[in-house]
Every structure is written in C-alpha cells, then in structure tokens.
Amino acid sequence: MSPDAASPRQAIRQFLASLRSPARILVAISGGSDSTGLLLLLDEVVKAAPHLEISLCAATVDHALRAGSADEAREVAALCAALGISHMSATWQGEKPKTGIMAAAREARYSLLAEAAEALGANLIVTGHTLDDQRETLAMRGMRTEQVSTGIADAVLFDRRFWILRPLLFSTRMDIRAFLRARGVRWIDDPSNEDTNYERVRMRRQLSAHTSVEKDIRAAWAERLTLSSRAAEWLDRHFQLHGGVLGQVVPGGLRQDRAVLDYTLGRLTAVFGGQPFAPGRVKMERILAFAAGSSAPGRMTAGRVVFDLRRDGLYLAREHRGMVPLILQSGETGVWDGRFLVENRLGTTMRVEAQAARSSLIPVPGIQPPRVGAVNDSPMRNESSAPKDLGALDSCDEHRNEGGRGRGLPTSAWKRAIASAPALSSDGAYLSPESASMVELTPYFAPFDRFLTRFDFIFADRLSAVFAMAPYAGLPLRSIDGKTI
Structure with a gap:
C-alpha cells in the first residue's frame, strides 16, 4: 500500500x-x-x-x-x-x-x-x-x-x-x-x-x-476553500449587479489582496463572458494590470468581456461579438451564449439572440424585451442605481434607485450591457407578454452550473444570491475528513 x-x-x-x-x-x-x-x-x-x-x-x-x-x-x-x-x-x-x-x-x-x-x-x-x-x-x-x-x-x-x-x-x-x-x-x-x-x-x-500526493493535494484543497470563502466576502463588500447583465466592482474592491482579486475577477470574467473556465495566466495578468494597476479610465476586452474602468469602479459586460442565436423547438431547453438558460414552454419554435441584433425583429406596440436576472441584487443595493427593465435603452441617467443616492450608471456601459441581453422572438416578432411568460429565462454560470467543485461552492453560492437565484444544492455530507460541516 x-x-x-x-x-x-x-x-x-x-x-x-x-x-x-x-x-x-x-x-x-x-x-x-x-x-x-x-x-x-x-x-x-x-x-x-x-x-x-x-x-x-x-x-x-x-x-x-x-x-x-x-x-x-x-x-x-x-x-x-x-x-x-x-x-x-x-x-x-x-x-x-x-x-x-x-x-x-x-x-x-x-x-x-x-x-x-x-x-x-x-x-x-x-x-x-x-x-x-x-x-x-x-x-x-x-x-x-x-x-x-x-x-x-x-x-x-x-x-x-x-x-x-x-x-x-x-x-x-x-x-x-x-x-x-x-x-x-x-x-x-x-x-x-x-x-x-x-x-x-x-x-x-x-x-x-x-x-x-495526499499531503500536497489536501493542502491545495484547504487553500482553495479559504480563497473561495474570502472571495465570497469580497462579493458582499465590493461587487454590484445592475439589470442582471452589468457588473460593477467598486474602487475599494480593486485594492484588495491580489490572490483574491485574481480569483474573483477570473471567475466573474468567465460568468459575464459565458465561458466554462477562468482566463489563463497570461490573460489574467493583463486583466489585473489594467484593473488594479491603473488609475486612468479606459477600456479593454478579454475573455469576451469588456472591462470599463471609471472613477466609480470597474464595469464588466459581455462584448458584442460572437453571440450566436439559439433556436429552441417547443419543449426544448438550451443555454444561450453560455450566460442564460432558456426553456421554451411555448407551442411554437422560438429564437434567442442578442438585443444588439434586435433591429431584425418586428416590434409589437407596447411590448419590450423581458427583464432578465436581478436588478441591484448585490448586498450594496443602497449604492446602486440601475434601470428597472432591460427594455429601457434610451438613457440610464433618468432611472434612479428608489432607496439609493440617485447616482446614474455610465450611459455607454449600460447600453453595452443591454445590447448583450437576450431578446426573445418567434416568427420574426418579439414575444407578447403572455407568450414571454411561457419562457423560463434564468442566468447561467458557465464555470459553475455544469460542474461545481466543493472548493468553489461558497463563492458560487454567494454569486447565485447576488443574481437573485436559488441556492445551489448543499453537500449531502455531515462531515469531511472527520470535521463536522
């Protein structure tokens, strides 16, 4: 042995x-x-x-x-x-x-x-x-x-x-x-x-x-669990979600421990970019150098995510390229762009595509694309000011948070995020409210929702709460390595 x-x-x-x-x-x-x-x-x-x-x-x-x-x-x-x-x-x-x-x-x-x-x-x-x-x-x-x-x-x-x-x-x-x-x-x-x-x-x-290997692997597991826990606390203190499609890291979050920042920004990049894995080491070095190493406003793209650095923090949104339409037959379920789980309960075929491509759709008077995800679902709700509905595209500054300070989001960042949101249609026209209610549309975390290790569970479960989603199923264990959990 x-x-x-x-x-x-x-x-x-x-x-x-x-x-x-x-x-x-x-x-x-x-x-x-x-x-x-x-x-x-x-x-x-x-x-x-x-x-x-x-x-x-x-x-x-x-x-x-x-x-x-x-x-x-x-x-x-x-x-x-x-x-x-x-x-x-x-x-x-x-x-x-x-x-x-x-x-x-x-x-x-x-x-x-x-x-x-x-x-x-x-x-x-x-x-x-x-x-x-x-x-x-x-x-x-x-x-x-x-x-x-x-x-x-x-x-x-x-x-x-x-x-x-x-x-x-x-x-x-x-x-x-x-x-x-x-x-x-x-x-x-x-x-x-x-x-x-x-x-x-x-x-x-x-x-x-x-x-x-046992000693090394158990030490690596313990380190990863600690990092996941610290990253979950970072979400509570430094991350805000707007409209389910625009992430914001407040300035203080960019001055945290590098290991925590590496972990959190890497996984947020995967979530907002719809990718199953965090960016590799070279790409993450670029992201960290831009986000935490520069005080000058600017933008960069990595991992299918646009990083928009402003005085009030770092904004993350899906870039406009490569969002392939998803066709779902009646009764089918699919993942669109690695970011949204869509279940078609309609009796007809439906199409999911980016809002940026919606000019090809026929608008139905009085009908806007459905709200997806959660608005202001971070624990820092009182500091956020996102629009109430993903259909509100004209100006973010006119929308105010009812309980907050009335600070508007950057118009370009918000419009970029809205353009990456899903638009639902059938036969070339937006779904009516009645039809839209027959479509189940929920955020999907590409790095977690298919395979989630117990080491990342704490962070992923906290992120799920930020997006106002149901918690992940808890471990069916009373103890691990003899320690009660």
Whole structure:
C-alpha cells in the first residue's frame, strides 16, 4: 500500500459515516476494477450497518464506442441482480464527435448518470476514481501550468442537481483489485486503458506507483476553500449587479489582496463572458494590470468581456461579438451564449439572440424585451442605481434607485450591457407578454452550473444570491475528513 493510500474498506466506512441519512446512492459502475470494487465495498458495508439508513442502486453508461460494450453492460447488470441492487443501463445515443471525444463522452456520461439517479430515486452519485487517477491528473496538469492544482475534486455538483462523490480517491487501484481477488470477483479490462493515443495512458506508464500526493493535494484543497470563502466576502463588500447583465466592482474592491482579486475577477470574467473556465495566466495578468494597476479610465476586452474602468469602479459586460442565436423547438431547453438558460414552454419554435441584433425583429406596440436576472441584487443595493427593465435603452441617467443616492450608471456601459441581453422572438416578432411568460429565462454560470467543485461552492453560492437565484444544492455530507460541516 502506498504511504498516502487509505484502505478501501476503511475509506468506504468513513464515507458512509459522513453521509447525511437517509440516503440513496447511485453507484456508477462500468465493470472495471475500480467501479466494481466500489460497488462491492459499499454493498458489504451497507449490509453490515443497517442503522445508517442508506440504500444502493447502480447504473452503467454504455458509450457505444467499441464492440462488446453492450455485452459488458449486461455483465454488470447480472452482478447487480446477484447482489439484489437495482440497476439500469443507459446508452450514449446519436452521432459521436470526430474530435474531443473524451470530453464529449464525459458530458454524456454524467448527463445519463443524472437521469438514472432521478429514475432510481437516488439523491447522490458515487464514482470509482482512485488515488492512481489523482496522481495522473496532477501530473498532466503540472505539465501545463506551474500553479498548484486541486486535481480531481472529491465532491462535484453536477447540473445544480446531483452531487458526485468519490470515496476511493485516496485508495489505490492495486488495493481495490486485491480486495476483488480475495472475493473471487472478476472485472472487465477496457482496452482503451492501454491505448497510448490517450494522454492519461501515456502518463500512467511514466508515473511511479509510490508518487506521494495526499499531503500536497489536501493542502491545495484547504487553500482553495479559504480563497473561495474570502472571495465570497469580497462579493458582499465590493461587487454590484445592475439589470442582471452589468457588473460593477467598486474602487475599494480593486485594492484588495491580489490572490483574491485574481480569483474573483477570473471567475466573474468567465460568468459575464459565458465561458466554462477562468482566463489563463497570461490573460489574467493583463486583466489585473489594467484593473488594479491603473488609475486612468479606459477600456479593454478579454475573455469576451469588456472591462470599463471609471472613477466609480470597474464595469464588466459581455462584448458584442460572437453571440450566436439559439433556436429552441417547443419543449426544448438550451443555454444561450453560455450566460442564460432558456426553456421554451411555448407551442411554437422560438429564437434567442442578442438585443444588439434586435433591429431584425418586428416590434409589437407596447411590448419590450423581458427583464432578465436581478436588478441591484448585490448586498450594496443602497449604492446602486440601475434601470428597472432591460427594455429601457434610451438613457440610464433618468432611472434612479428608489432607496439609493440617485447616482446614474455610465450611459455607454449600460447600453453595452443591454445590447448583450437576450431578446426573445418567434416568427420574426418579439414575444407578447403572455407568450414571454411561457419562457423560463434564468442566468447561467458557465464555470459553475455544469460542474461545481466543493472548493468553489461558497463563492458560487454567494454569486447565485447576488443574481437573485436559488441556492445551489448543499453537500449531502455531515462531515469531511472527520470535521463536522
């Protein structure tokens, strides 16, 4: 056993003891050694401790990428039936992409697991990621950046709905396979795990089985959690939201600790730019030098966001380029521009595009585009003065905050933000108020709403409150590493 490794059985006992109960766990099982070991370990410990009020179900995702995958799913189903565990198989349907297949498969896998969890009544999902996977991930990321990586997170919230937990993240594959051999249980070896076309396989062959990571990774996790908490406090004190589309960092916020500023501006850039990741190191250095290193007013663009530096702070809004229209059939849901989640409950097809492109629409007398997001939803409401409605485009200075000092927003910054807001139409005309009420339009945080690690949870949840959105689902844990949460 590696010096860092935890006994698989002990890891599972600690995991189950940390869960809030009652709980129903969906085990993601492919038939490989890691996930098969996870299922059997959970089954043994749960059956030995009925007082925990925990039940199991399982799901297998068939990516349909190679011959024999359907047979393997049936083998897993037979194992689950022998254990008395409810199981379902889900197949990745449709044409597969020619590039980026691993990322696409990951998206499909978690979507199908979430659907299975819903169908089987589970409230959380577990996967069989191991210490070996963690070492490989850290090594691959270390080749791309000098920054300390948090590696694979032990807990990730998927699609705002289900927490994905990884109880064997500090147990080795060798120890899990020893457990399976002791019980005479076979597993399926996926041939792709030996395909050196994949970076992870090449890295696996280079790494020593005794590469130490636990101390470093736990320190990185603690540091990231502290930073997320400090960043959430920064939002409370220094950030304002106007109309759901214009962000403002008040001057004092630009004079804070550089690590906090790096974290907050990076993630706000991703949110306002509709991007899944914060800008890279070189781009962030440019942003920080402009925002915190200059007192002269000016503008710059980075990460699809226009940064407008004024005497009263830094304004952030989506730049006008690259906002591709989204067509939704009746009943469909989609993400427009990485910034808004749109659900079409109309009986007809609808189109979502930027306000900047609205000249192509036929205006209906008396109808304005719908208000989206929250106006003045930051904790500093009394200092803000945004318009009440996204349809008010003529002048921001005539709109006043009812409870504030009556200070107007910069006209150009406000108009830029409004131009980036979504316009909803059908058959070439704005939706009527009745039709608009049939469309669910909510802000979408590209870096958080699909995959949110527990390390970023505090910041993301506070940002959700700023946008007047429902809080994220809380962790289904009573404790982490023996510490009550």
